[in-house]
Amino acid sequence: MISKKLEEAIADQINAELYSAYLYLSMASYFDSINLGGFSNWMKAQAQEEITHAMKFYEFVSDRGGRVLMKPIDGPETNWESALAAFKHAYEHECEVSRRINNLMDLAIEEKDHMARELLHWFVAEQVEEEASADKIVQELTLVADNGHGMLMIDRELATRAFTPPAAGGN
Numbered sequence: 001m002i003s004k005k006l007e008e009a010i011a012d013q014i015n016a017e018l019y020s021a022y023l024y025l026s027m028a029s030y031f032d033s034i035n036l037g038g039f040s041n042w043m044k045a046q047a048q049e050e051i052t053h054a055m056k057f058y059e060f061v062s063d064r065g066g067r068v069l070m071k072p073i074d075g076p077e078t079n080w081e082s083a084l085a086a087f088k089h090a091y092e093h094e095c096e097v098s099r100r101i102n103n104l105m106d107l108a109i110e111e112k113d114h115m116a117r118e119l120l121h122w123f124v125a126e127q128v129e130e131e132a133s134a135d136k137i138v139q140e141l142t143l144v145a146d147n148g149h150g151m152l153m154i155d156r157e158l159a160t161r162a163f164t165p166p167a168a169g170g171n
Contacts, residue, residue: 002064003111009104010057010116015071016100017054021047023076023093027086030079036151038159039083042137045163046090052165053123060119083151084141091134098127 002010028043061068080086101123108116137154144150 002061002066002116003113006107006111006113006116007061007066007068009107010061010066011068011071013100013104014054014057014068015073016097017050017057019073019076020093020097021050021054022073024050024090026076026078027080027090030086031083034083036083036155038155038157039086042158042161043090045161048163048165053126056119056122056166060116064115083154084138087134087138087141091131091138094127094130094134098131101127 024043024047028040028047031037031040031043058068077089080089101120105117105120105124108114108120137158140154141151144154
């Protein structure tokens with residue numbers, strides 16, 4: 001059985017993961033509006049990944065005899081001044097998600113919930129990848145600055161990203 005304190009904290013994280021999906025869909029829409037379909041594709045794949053994260057937390061709580069109470073999702077930003085500004089926002093957002101995951105791990109340790117710690121180990125490793133992925137694109141966009149050819153090259157690269165759900169049952 002999961003503790004009420006951890007159940008509530010994970011419910012908050014589920015809300016944060018769904019907000020992340022909403023944010024990335026908002027960014028995808030922004031990129032579609034400025035004809036950067038590859039950038040939009042990357043954000044749509046990221047949104048799918050965030051929904052998968054939310055469901056991973058949801059199933060964990062349910063499997064442990066808890067109940068997830070869904071909360072309203074705040075509306076995300078809808079406009080950015082540039083592709084670089086949007087990806088800087090995405091990187092900063094992933095850093096915030098990492099902070100939240102770390103806080104959940106601290107709570108799982110405090111609650112002596114080894115099952116939650118096992119789940120959260122997967123998320124800790126995942127956040128290393130999430131931050132690195134967004135930061136890489138920030139660095140590339142910084143390098144190309146206002147070079148249209150560079151932007152198109154990055155757009156084409158980001159168009160190749162495909163969402164791959166994690167293996168069933170695995171952390």
